[in-house]
Amino acid sequence: MRLSLMEGNEAIGWGAISAGCKFFAGYPITPATTIYNNMLKLLPPVGGVCMQGEDEIASIGFCLGASMAGLKAMTATSGPGISLYSEQISFAIGSEIPLVIVNVQRLGPSTGSATKGADGDIQFLRWGNSGGLPVIVLAPVDVKDCLVLTMHAFNLAEKYRCPVFIAANKEISMTRESFDPDALRLPDVWDRKMADPAKSFLPFQTPNGRFVPEFLPIGGKRLVRQTSSTHGPDGYITTDSEQIAANQERLMQKLRSAVDDFLFYDWQPADATDTLVITYGVTTRAARSAVQTLENLGKPVSHLVLKTLWPVPERLIKELAVPYRHIFVIEMNLGQYVREIKRLLPEKDIAFLGQMNGELIKPGKIIEIIENE
Amino acid sequence: MNSLLNPDRPPVFCPGCAHERIVQVLDQTFQTIGLSGDQIAIVTDIGCSGLFDTFFNTHAFHGLHGRALTYATGLKMARPDLHVIVTMGDGGLGIGGAHVLSTCRRNIDITLLVLNNFNYGMTGGQCSSTTPADAQVGSGFLNRLEKPIDICNVAGAAGAPFVTRASTYEKDLGNKLEAAIGFEGFSVVDIWGICPGRYTRRNKLTPKAINEQLGQLPPVDAFTTQNARKEYGRAYREEATKLQSTPSPQRIEAKYEPPDTSRHELVILGNAGQRIITAGELVCLAGATAGLHATQKNDYPITVMRGHSVSELILSKEEIGYTGIDKPSAVIALGQEGVNRRKKILAELTPETLVLKAANVDLPATEAEIREIDFKTHKVKSQDWALAAIVQLARTNRMLSVDMLDAALELRFKGNVLVQVREVVERFAIF
Numbered sequence: 001m002r003l004s005l006m007e008g009n010e011a012i013g014w015g016a017i018s019a020g021c022k023f024f025a026g027y028p029i030t031p032a033t034t035i036y037n038n039m040l041k042l043l044p045p046v047g048g049v050c051m052q053g054e055d056e057i058a059s060i061g062f063c064l065g066a067s068m069a070g071l072k073a074m075t076a077t078s079g080p081g082i083s084l085y086s087e088q089i090s091f092a093i094g095s096e097i098p099l100v101i102v103n104v105q106r107l108g109p110s111t112g113s114a115t116k117g118a119d120g121d122i123q124f125l126r127w128g129n130s131g132g133l134p135v136i137v138l139a140p141v142d143v144k145d146c147l148v149l150t151m152h153a154f155n156l157a158e159k160y161r162c163p164v165f166i167a168a169n170k171e172i173s174m175t176r177e178s179f180d181p182d183a184l185r186l187p188d189v190w191d192r193k194m195a196d197p198a199k200s201f202l203p204f205q206t207p208n209g210r211f212v213p214e215f216l217p218i219g220g221k222r223l224v225r226q227t228s229s230t231h232g233p234d235g236y237i238t239t240d241s242e243q244i245a246a247n248q249e250r251l252m253q254k255l256r257s258a259v260d261d262f263l264f265y266d267w268q269p270a271d272a273t274d275t276l277v278i279t280y281g282v283t284t285r286a287a288r289s290a291v292q293t294l295e296n297l298g299k300p301v302s303h304l305v306l307k308t309l310w311p312v313p314e315r316l317i318k319e320l321a322v323p324y325r326h327i328f329v330i331e332m333n334l335g336q337y338v339r340e341i342k343r344l345l346p347e348k349d350i351a352f353l354g355q356m357n358g359e360l361i362k363p364g365k366i367i368e369i370i371e372n373e
Numbered sequence: 374m375n376s377l378l379n380p381d382r383p384p385v386f387c388p389g390c391a392h393e394r395i396v397q398v399l400d401q402t403f404q405t406i407g408l409s410g411d412q413i414a415i416v417t418d419i420g421c422s423g424l425f426d427t428f429f430n431t432h433a434f435h436g437l438h439g440r441a442l443t444y445a446t447g448l449k450m451a452r453p454d455l456h457v458i459v460t461m462g463d464g465g466l467g468i469g470g471a472h473v474l475s476t477c478r479r480n481i482d483i484t485l486l487v488l489n490n491f492n493y494g495m496t497g498g499q500c501s502s503t504t505p506a507d508a509q510v511g512s513g514f515l516n517r518l519e520k521p522i523d524i525c526n527v528a529g530a531a532g533a534p535f536v537t538r539a540s541t542y543e544k545d546l547g548n549k550l551e552a553a554i555g556f557e558g559f560s561v562v563d564i565w566g567i568c569p570g571r572y573t574r575r576n577k578l579t580p581k582a583i584n585e586q587l588g589q590l591p592p593v594d595a596f597t598t599q600n601a602r603k604e605y606g607r608a609y610r611e612e613a614t615k616l617q618s619t620p621s622p623q624r625i626e627a628k629y630e631p632p633d634t635s636r637h638e639l640v641i642l643g644n645a646g647q648r649i650i651t652a653g654e655l656v657c658l659a660g661a662t663a664g665l666h667a668t669q670k671n672d673y674p675i676t677v678m679r680g681h682s683v684s685e686l687i688l689s690k691e692e693i694g695y696t697g698i699d700k701p702s703a704v705i706a707l708g709q710e711g712v713n714r715r716k717k718i719l720a721e722l723t724p725e726t727l728v729l730k731a732a733n734v735d736l737p738a739t740e741a742e743i744r745e746i747d748f749k750t751h752k753v754k755s756q757d758w759a760l761a762a763i764v765q766l767a768r769t770n771r772m773l774s775v776d777m778l779d780a781a782l783e784l785r786f787k788g789n790v791l792v793q794v795r796e797v798v799e800r801f802a803i804f
Binding site: 001002003004005006010014022023025041042044045046047049051053054055057058060061062063064065066067068069070071073087088091114115171174175176177178179181217218219220221222223224225226227228229235236237282285286288289359360362363364 | 382410411414416426427430431432433434435436437440442443444445446447448449450451452454455471472474475609612613616617618619622623624625626627654657658660661664665666667668669670671672675693694695696697699
């Protein structure tokens, strides 16, 4: 075995490069700054571009421009920066601009605690855009996930022409960790589907039976229009209510109907138990330790680790939960994703354990609430 | 050359609007230069000026209010050959002020046309960043309290090397646009015009008055020489070619047997400047040389060389799950500020934990086994205490061995630095 040692943010950088990222722009913010530092080392020497925006709004704006020019782009920030990104995120969703957005979550609200971890932005990432259309959010558990899920994030951004979030956490991103690169299962790299430039082109025309328009870059031979306004297939503003409704429905369905194609999760079922633990992100690591201890005590429980958080993998969660009566949802916040689990499984006994004090939830605390049930 | 105007989408401005004339002059300018539509991207934001991209058969990017320069910057960096033209009103200028200043400072090859008509036309004629204090606008008395900005002077002060004032109605407008588009760098043309739908309903403004007012403003020609420098994208690419590509992540060969394979936690507590984080990294590297998994979490304040420095390490043959510290095998206490940060952990230690402490550090009451290291007598400088302490820890053969640590030094340091750290290690290994 030949281990490598790096922090989560460095792994996100290498994942981006492996996925073909050619453009990065960011604004320094703890605990995401080291992603920018890494991209500055990685991109310019190989012909890519890494820029520091005057603020977060500029940073993501640069990325939207570069992405529309055909480059795979990424930006990275923390909660305060996501707040500033919000208007541009809505633009990327509605106007189908591929982009990877890393949110290295820190303890909020507001500027909160720069060096304390939390998973407090999980609903914010889903709903922090005007219009309420769905987004893809992937949540890494460790450094390996940071690398692999970042590659998947690029692939999904390209395939579905949408922003894809990595919901990291200070506790993963700034923790240095060993891993065996040979043991990683890296995905093939996907590129956005290009239109034939020899044929007539409408920037938002979707081929029959498909949800995603084919792409041509701004700056190529064929003229391309991009617009943040409500638009028809030609990229011009439209007031046709049928056209508007059809486009909104398409933007909704292109992700909702596709979620089973990008189900990232770990499933560790136990025999003879009526209890299921559901976690995501760094809290998974304490939960795994707790699950192991409970098994050693002769009280096994099953464990579902969700890495695709949005759109909610509804079919998966419902199917896996069938045999269980008691469900524990454990999150580094005061109760966010548990809302989705309660919505999906109204007949189950659902308990929640959360914490927002800047510290990791301890395995002992998880064992305690499960044992006391 | 043919007109680049889109015959299907003729301009739809209010009668008498200055913007319509600028559309025509811009089209004539494209023809004069000889540009085709695919060589141009028109980038716009919100407001009446935001309609410009729809009137031309060029590439088009229409986005959020005030943010047009951000998209234009990304486009230009990705496609250096593209002519990128941004149109923005005095509204976009105000809300996107930070982007205007930064684009001036960057000097990226973008042409910014400010369609300056002294109010927000589209939303009902409210005051903007250029509304005169004595104007009657849709913001009641508010504009009387603010001073309008002279964007040419601001842009010049911020480093734009091409700044020019223009009237929509002057004969020379086409020449000015041609010069701005032809300029390699950031060019700003502040084009004054009349908004008949809103502004001139309550304010008297004529082409003649615009001419007179422009003539009274200070000249901005000096910025051309004062701010002359290399274009941002060109300079960026020149700098980038000088850089070496980053080597792939280091792979560490497992060549030693670890003294123990179970989970071991180590906490190093010190003050800034004691190289606590580097010592922690060495412990991780040492673990990897014996095939042990490792995690390292650091805690330090925003200040450099002041405050606490804490590193929390875990080594284990198994992959590491929970990265918190539960029952440390060892604690290294070298600085009071670090110790004060982890008083709770120290107080809960059991006799199984080994604490290596510097003589001048006070610990809270603890049941742990404490060994004091006398750095002073052995003439070890404070910044080498952490290294010396992990050598001591390695000699106890609990979680890492001296061989593993030496291999870690080789992985982490090169040349003279390696020689120096080995000297510290050897000096310390004697007692």
